[in-house]
Amino acid sequence: MATVRKAVIPAAGLGTRFLPATKAVAKEMLPIVNKPSIQLIVEEAAASGIEQVIIVTGRGKTEIVDHFDAHPQLEESLRRAGKEALLREVMRPSQLVKLATVRQQRPLGLGHAILCARSLIGDEPFAVFLPDDLVDSERPCARQLIDVYERTGTSVVALMNVPREETSSYGIAAGTVDPMDGRTVRINAIVEKPAVDDAPSTMAVVGRYVLDPAVFDYLTRTNPGRGDEIQLTDALAAMMVDRGLHGYLFEGDRFDAGDVTGYLLANLNWARRTPRIWSAIVRYVEEHSGKVPKRDKR
Ligand code: G1P
Numbered sequence: 007m008a009t010v011r012k013a014v015i016p017a018a019g020l021g022t023r024f025l026p027a028t029k030a031v032a033k034e035m036l037p038i039v040n041k042p043s044i045q046l047i048v049e050e051a052a053a054s055g056i057e058q059v060i061i062v063t064g065r066g067k068t069e070i071v072d073h074f075d076a077h078p079q080l081e082e083s084l085r086r087a088g089k090e091a092l093l094r095e096v097m098r099p100s101q102l103v104k105l106a107t108v109r110q111q112r113p114l115g116l117g118h119a120i121l122c123a124r125s126l127i128g129d130e131p132f133a134v135f136l137p138d139d140l141v142d143s144e145r146p147c148a149r150q151l152i153d154v155y156e157r158t159g160t161s162v163v164a165l166m167n168v169p170r171e172e173t174s175s176y177g178i179a180a181g182t183v184d185p186m187d188g189r190t191v192r193i194n195a196i197v198e199k200p201a202v203d204d205a206p207s208t209m210a211v212v213g214r215y216v217l218d219p220a221v222f223d224y225l226t227r228t229n230p231g232r233g234d235e236i237q238l239t240d241a242l243a244a245m246m247v248d249r250g251l252h253g254y255l256f257e258g259d260r261f262d263a264g265d266v267t268g269y270l271l272a273n274l275n276w277a278r279r280t281p282r283i284w285s286a287i288v289r290y291v292e293e294h295s296g297k298v299p300k301r302d303k304r
Pocket residue numbers: 116136138139175176177178198199210211212213238239
């Protein structure tokens with residue numbers, strides 16, 4: 007069984023759900039507390055054993071590459087000022103993984119974005135991280151999928167149950183759940199953003215995948231689907247018939263950081279790790295929900 011060493015992060019999207027913030031700033035650079043959200047993704051990749059990350063970028067995304075590069079001038083000034091803890095934080099992004107980028111010249115869909123990374127992936131299994139989906143879990147979400155890949159030898163997608171009325175916003179998979187762990191799913195149908203009445207289940211695909219390199223052949227044969235875009239889900243549906251496909255109802259909390267509400271909730275979630283920030287937030291909420299009286303600042 008080949009080791010999963012590489013990952014693709016498609017980051018060429020325009021971030022329209024976040025305008026006007028994303029007019030001149032890549033949405034992946036919007037911070038979760040004090041880190042760009044894409045850093046959380048690359049940290050998850052590194053913690054899952056990924057050694058090389060390929061970011062699929064587009065116009066206006068160069069700051070992402072800068073963030074994962076070294077910054078000798080800044081590092082030197084922090085060193086001279088004796089700010090060792092901050093220096094470590096600044097150097098960390100450049101030390102997580104080996105990084106490569108490739109441009110997607112036209113917005114032809116997620117499937118097309120993955121295809122852009124083909125020559126850099128070659129003939130080995132790889133992970134895909136959609137940067138809008140942030141997952142907070144004890145065992146990194148991608149690691150959970152890689153373990154399933156190593157067990158089953160098929161491609162694997164992350165799954166989570168959603169309310170039925172939300173099924174039209176996701177890829178939806180159906181299949182049989184392994185009674186042994188209650189999490190591994192042998193998928194027998196997968197469809198991109200079905201109408202609510204047509205959804206074959208309520209198991210939604212979340213943006214983590216481990217893919218057999220054969221997916222590239224299926225992607226080249228995939229016609230534009232939903233939204234007139236080349237959909238990864240459609241290629242997976244075709245590959246499932248020939249080679250099987252598993253899902254994994256992962257352990258952890260997922261936040262849709264591409265949506266304003268989900269992004270703010272993600273900030274609250276990660277803010278809990280810093281007691282000083284968290285106690286200020288709790289105090290704010292208590293005051294504004296009338297739980298405690300507002301402090302008199304006269
Ligand atoms: C993409 C996928 C979809 C998946 C979703 C998860 O859709 O195409 O199958 O359920 O990510 O976030 P998008 O949200 O990019 O339209």
